[in-house]
Amino acid sequence: MKKQTVQRVLLLLLLVLQIAVGLLFAQKKQGYHEDEMYTYYSTNGTNGLFLPDREWQNSKEILKEFVVLPGENFDYARIKEVQSWDVHPPLYYFLFHTVCDFFPGRFSKWPGIFTNLIAMVLCFLLMERLLKTLGRPFVVRFLVLAMIGLNPMTISALVFFRMYFWLTVFVLACANLHVEKTLQLMEERAEFGKESFLRFLLPLMIVSYLGFLTQYFYLIFFVLIGVAFSVVLLQKKGWRAVLLYVFCCASSLLLAVLSYPASAAHIFRGYRGKEAAQSAVNGGNLWERFSFFAGLLNDFVFGGGLFILLALCVAGGVLLLWMRHFRLPATEEKTISGRRGLRVAYGVLLFGTVGYFLVVSKVALLAYAPSNRYEMPVYPLLLALVILLTDDLLRSLLQEIGRRVAILREKRAEEKIAAVLCAVLFL
Secondary structure, three states: OOHHHHHHHHHHHHHHHHHHHHHHHHHOOOOOOHHHHHHHHHHHOOOOOOOOOOOOOOHHHHHOOOOOOOOOOOOHHHHHHHHHOOOOOOHHHHHHHHHHOOOOOOOOOHHHHHHHHHHHHHHHHHHHHHHHHOOOOHHHHHHHHHHHHOOHHHHHHHOOOOOHHHHHHHHHHHHHHHHHHHHHHHOOOOOOOHHHHHHHHHHHHHHHHHHHOOOOOHHHHHHHHHHHHHHHHHHHHOHHHHHHHHHHHHHHHHHHHHHOOHHHHHHHOOHHHHHHHHHHHOHHHHHHHHHHHHHHHHHHHOOOOHHHHHHHHHHHHHHHHHHHHOOOOOOOOOOHHHOHHHHHHHHHHHHHHHHHHHHHHHHOOOOOHHHHHHHHHHHHHHHHHHHHHHHHHHHHHHHHHHOOOHHHHOOOHHHHHHHHHHHHHHO
16 A cells, blocks of 8 residues: 555545544533534524513423424525624524524534535645645644644534634634645745636635634734745735735635625724724733733643643754854755745644734633633644654754754654654643
8 A cells, every 4th residue: 555545545444533632522522612502592593581570481482492493404694794783794604504494493513513524624624734734744734633633622623512613713713724825936836827816815704704703813814825925926926026915815805795794884883893992902901811811722732742842842942053053064954944944834824823822812802711712723833843843842852852863864764753752742
């Protein structure tokens, strides 16, 4: 069996394992967060809940507002209207309602599970593509995908019936497009003409259109990674290319607003938009908010070990610099991770990812564990970046040691050992 076929089979088995684990926890789900009940109500409601004063209400009448009734199948116009009264865009509710249409008259958790399960599979595929674009070896890609797919926050996102798993899909798709194009620009493999429009700008416009109509926080990641990418684009292709890029991005957002005019009112006049704006300009709670969300990241994504890992990375970096300062005479090999194009691509990705985390930390609601939902779109990227940083440091340290220890001079030995050490460390 060819090596590539074996890798695909292993990735498929990993995806099946992640789905099985997700369904195991989904089967155990009991009860609903109030926002999840709102998802059912605002998607499938008929006349609206009315509770008469001091009268018994038939449970069947209440149930009608949470399930799809005969004649209400695929009623997207009503969903769009109902969401315009609230503060959210409608795309996730369209998807949720479509799945509910296959369970008419039944209130069940499984429409929510299946809706999010599709997003989970798409996130797996997008992360694999991103890691491959970044030139990571298969063993590292497998490790990162396993850590993300079996992470408690991924399972939590699967069983939480809101739009944030789908927002993660569009954030990862946006990251993929920008990283791929950055590498092409840095390696002088890209023209910014008709072909670039079809392969980059048009897909980006579609992703951004859908991302905006899923959750308005998509704008934060889109703008930040776009700013970093524009710097690279300006350096490589000049102002005309930047203006074309900005025009296409703005056009996709304008089309989204025209498709859903209530979005402008939601952002600038809605209660959540006003709360976010007030939080953004309040400089007094900067550290409080950052430490709150950093604590959530540490507890729920890294199992309490984030700051230990970062401290080890700093110590490893210092040790690496010391070893290179006293390096024995040798010819330094140029590794993939040392190529300038990849460093720039990592920089673009890092700026968008960390920038999103910081901005959302400043404007999102503070509700302890439920607040994880706002940062969920970049949790896979943050986890991947920390794992890749750890792997790079271990590999570089082993390369330096390999110049002194014969057993590590075997071809790609440091890559294999670094991956094993990284897996042990994160597990």
